[in-house]
Amino acid sequence: xxxxxxxxxxxxxxxxxxxxxxxxxxxxxxxxxxxxxxxxxxxxxxxxxxxxxxxxxxxxxxxxxxxxxxxxxxxxxxxxxxxxxxxxxxxxxxxxxxxxxxxxxxxxxxxxxxxxxxxxxxxxxxxxxxxxxxxxxxxxxxxxxxxxxxxxxxxxxxxxxxxxxxxxxxxxxxxxxxxxxxxxxxxxxxxxxxxxxxxxxxxxxxxxxxxxxxxxxxxxxxxxxxxxxxxxxxxxxxxxxxxxxxxxxxxxxxxxxxxxxxxxxxxxxxxxxxxxxxxxxxxxxxxxxxxxxxxxxxxxxxxxxxxxxxxxxxxxxxxxxxxxxxxxxxxxxxxxxxxxxxxxxxxxxxxxxxxxxxxxxxxxxxxxxxxxxxxxxxxxxxxxxxxxxxxxxxxxxxxxxxxxxxxxxxxxxxxxxxxxxxxxxxxxxxxxxxxxxxxxxxxxxxxxxxxxxxxxx
Amino acid sequence: xxxxxxxxxxxxxxxxxxxxxxxxxxxxxxxxxxxxxxxxxxxxxxxxxx
Numbered sequence: 001x002x003x004x005x006x007x008x009x010x011x012x013x014x015x016x017x018x019x020x021x022x023x024x025x026x027x028x029x030x031x032x033x034x035x036x037x038x039x040x041x042x043x044x045x046x047x048x049x050x051x052x053x054x055x056x057x058x059x060x061x062x063x064x065x066x067x068x069x070x071x072x073x074x075x076x077x078x079x080x081x082x083x084x085x086x087x088x089x090x091x092x093x094x095x096x097x098x099x100x101x102x103x104x105x106x107x108x109x110x111x112x113x114x115x116x117x118x119x120x121x122x123x124x125x126x127x128x129x130x131x132x133x134x135x136x137x138x139x140x141x142x143x144x145x146x147x148x149x150x151x152x153x154x155x156x157x158x159x160x161x162x163x164x165x166x167x168x169x170x171x172x173x174x175x176x177x178x179x180x181x182x183x184x185x186x187x188x189x190x191x192x193x194x195x196x197x198x199x200x201x202x203x204x205x206x207x208x209x210x211x212x213x214x215x216x217x218x219x220x221x222x223x224x225x226x227x228x229x230x231x232x233x234x235x236x237x238x239x240x241x242x243x244x245x246x247x248x249x250x251x252x253x254x255x256x257x258x259x260x261x262x263x264x265x266x267x268x269x270x271x272x273x274x275x276x277x278x279x280x281x282x283x284x285x286x287x288x289x290x291x292x293x294x295x296x297x298x299x300x301x302x303x304x305x306x307x308x309x310x311x312x313x314x315x316x317x318x319x320x321x322x323x324x325x326x327x328x329x330x331x332x333x334x335x336x337x338x339x340x341x342x343x344x345x346x347x348x349x350x351x352x353x354x355x356x357x358x359x360x361x362x363x364x365x366x367x368x369x370x371x372x373x374x375x376x377x378x379x380x381x382x383x384x385x386x387x388x389x390x391x392x393x394x395x396x397x398x399x400x401x402x403x404x405x406x407x408x409x410x411x412x413x414x415x416x417x418x419x420x421x422x423x424x425x426x427x428x429x430x431x432x433x434x435x436x437x438x439x440x441x442x443x444x445x446x447x448x449x450x451x452x453x454x455x456x457x
Numbered sequence: 458x459x460x461x462x463x464x465x466x467x468x469x470x471x472x473x474x475x476x477x478x479x480x481x482x483x484x485x486x487x488x489x490x491x492x493x494x495x496x497x498x499x500x501x502x503x504x505x506x507x
Contacts, residue, residue, distance in 0.1 A: 079478040112465050112504075119502035220495050248488065250497055301464075347465055351500035353479040363483035366490070385491050433480040 066439055067411045068368070070389045070430025071216070072133065072163050073280070074269045076244065076357065077434055078341075079348050082271045086341040096297070096334060100312040106336065107311035110299040113343040120246045120346075121239075121263040122253025123285035127296040128334035133240070133266025134169035136282030137162070137210065139295045139329055140238045140262045141174050141181070144208035147261070147290045150234040153205040159184040159193045161215035162240060164419040188422075191217040191382030191391065198229060206233070211260070212240040213249065217428065218365075218389030219382055220249070227256030239263040243270050243283065244361065245387045247354040252285075262286045271345025272338050281335035281342065291315065295329035360433035361388040364440065368431040371444035377451045381426055388432055391416065394425040396454055402427070404450040410443055465504045473507040 006014075011023070020026060027035070046054065067075050085091070090105055097103030097110075114126040130136050141156045156174075158167055158181045171181050187194040192215065209230040213221050227237045239252035239260035252260035268280035286294050292315065300314040349357065365388045372378050377395035394401060398415040405412035413429035420426060431440065488496075 077478075077480065079475065081475075081478075108462070108464065115464075115466065116501075116503055122501075220491070224494065246497065247501065248491065248497055250495055251501070254498075347504045347506055348475045348478050349503070350474045350505045351503045352474055352505075353476075354503065355500065356479045356482055359487055360480040360483050362491070363487035366487065385495070387491075 063409065065406070065409050065411045066435075066442065067274070068429045068431060068435075068443060069411050069414055070218075070432075071414045071428055072165065072266060072268075073274055073277070074242075074244070074388075074430065074432055075274055075434050076269055076271075076361075076432050078271050078273060078345065081348060082341050082344045085344050086337065091337070091340045093336070096313075096336065098313065100310065104310055106340075107299050107313070109340055109343055110334070110336070111301055111311050112347075113339050114299060116343065116346045117243075117267075117283045118285055120243055120251065121241065121283075121285045122246075122251030122259065123263050124253070124288045125291050125294070125298070126283065126285040127294050127298050129267065129336075129339045130264075130282040130284055130296055131333070131335065132278065132280045132282045133264065133268075134163070134166045134282075135173065136264035136266070136284050137166045137238070137240055138170040138173035139282075139284065140264045141170055141179055141208060141210070142177065142329065143262060143286070143290065143293050143295060144236045144238055145179060147293045148207045148234070148236045151205055151207040151236075153207055154179045155204070155206045156181050156238075157184050157198075157201065157206055157209045157235070158182065159186060159210065159212070159215075160420075161186045161191070161193055161217060161219070161221070162210055162212045163216045166212075166240065186215075186217075189382070190384060191215070191219045192221050192384070193226060195225075198226075202233075206235045208236040208238050208261075210238045210240060211255075213252075214242060214245055214387040214389065217382060217391045218386040218430070220385045220387065223250065223252075223255045223260075225256070227258070227260060231256060231258050236261040241265045242387065243267060244354065244358050247351070247358040248362065249387065259287075261290065267338065267342050270342035272341055279335060279338060281338035296334060357433050358387075361431065364388070364431035364433060364435045365390065367437065368429070368435070368440050368443070371440055372447065375444065375448045375451060377455070378447065381423060389428060389430040391423070391426050391428050393423070394427065394451070396425060396451070398425050398427045401447070401450050401454065404453070405443075405446055408446050408450075410446055412443065412447065465506070466502070469504040469506060471505055473505045475507060 097106040110128045117126040130139055145154050156179055160183050184197045185194055211221055211226050213223050215221055230237045237260040252263035263285045265283055266280055267283045272280055297313050297316040299311055302312055303309055369390055379393050381391035381393045402412050413427035416423055416426040416428055
């Protein structure tokens with residue numbers, strides 16, 4: 001089989017046949033003002049050897065820094081077996097298994113994944129996954145508007161304690177479909193949703209409230225009270241959760257007296273390595289009563305005409321299966337390969353292993369905060385319980401401090417100035433189970449030196 | 458379709474686990490600052506394999 005199917009002569013012949021002078025002309029319907037002239041940092045075409053050399057050089061620039069950045073993507077230990085199995089030929093295709101008769105292994109794997117994610121979130125049903133946590137929030141918002149029969153509005157309350165990128169993606173995706181996202185401020189002293197800000201919405205017609213737990217600051221929200229507040233007013237609750245934390249924290253299905261209505265999140269912590277922002281995958285779960293409004297697809301277990309058990313795709317309210325206008329979404333493809341890795345990860349960790357991972361990450365974070373709290377010019381922004389992230393305030397601008405730490409091989413955290421300028425010199429940091437006592441000591445010592453040098457300068 | 462093959466949960470046995478893949482247990486005291494009302498009360502249903 002030819003992997004480069006067209007010779008220059010073939011291309012010339014095809015262009016001549018349709019009367020087009022060159023390939024560029026095929027794109028002339030795109031206005032010149034909208035065309036990209038060049039891509040910064042992207043070289044002209046390279047051969048395989050040159051690409052290999054370029055990537056090796058880029059990898060050398062990355063080095064192997066000690067990472068204390070979280071903010072939605074987390075460094076966890078991934079058992080070697082996870083990717084050894086995931087990259088077996090039988091699994092190594094991210095493509096959707098449309099042909100049940102030829103794809104039983106992949107379908108069974110997705111079925112197992114759905115069972116595990118539904119159990120982890122405490123919800124009744126999970127789909128086969130979506131792109132990532134951010135798109136899952138957008139899809140959940142659209143789903144909530146479709147599902148909430150008591151509400152005639154398309155208003156979604158989205159606290160500023162929800163990941164800023166998730167909020168941005170939700171607005172970009174669903175804002176153009178008529179949804180209105182209204183931000184809820186956080187309590188300046190506590191870093192959680194301010195109860196008083198919810199009171200402003202008493203008596204209003206609202207479709208859903210989004211609650212992230214742990215929130216973007218790492219703080220734990222009072223999910224029971226928030227969920228009950230929303231339900232008492234006919235508002236659906238969309239939970240945004242970290243899957244690792246769910247081994248320790250109350251699952252969305254148990255929030256308040258009724259549980260959340262939709263639970264989503266980014267599945268990256270479950271066996272997917274940090275990788276320049278992706279690819280990751282989003283998970284999505286709900287109550288059975290809303291299953292027909294859930295985007296994407298579900299794998300079901302069934303029997304064939306001979307009574308033999310097997311697995312097949314079901315409930316696919318997607319544009320390629322039903323009329324486009326009736327589709328729940330057309331940007332909800334599942335991330336097969338990443339889901340494969342996550343399923344193997346959860347199987348290897350089991351309930352106890354995942355609980356240990358969560359507990360160890362929490363313990364390391366407490367140790368880190370205790371160490372940093374002893375440094376002059378560093379203090380915790382918000383008191384109260386966290387999971388494995390927290391915001392600290394410095395007595396000087398964060399960016400130069402992070403640059404100095406990076407020069408010592410430490411990724412010290414995320415500068416929150418861009419997202420939360422009102423916090424001042426704030427940075428978000430994270431410690432997972434991968435950090436040792438020596439790592440924490442090294443970070444605290446380096447930060448202390450950098451702060452002292454800055455004061456002396 | 459093939460004949461019935463056990464799903465992974467049907468191969469699970471309570472108490473089994475890939476223990477050498479897990480981090481060391483930090484102990485219950487490490488979690489003391491998380492309020493009980495925010496904690497999970499039962500473990501999730503994940504397979505227990507070794």
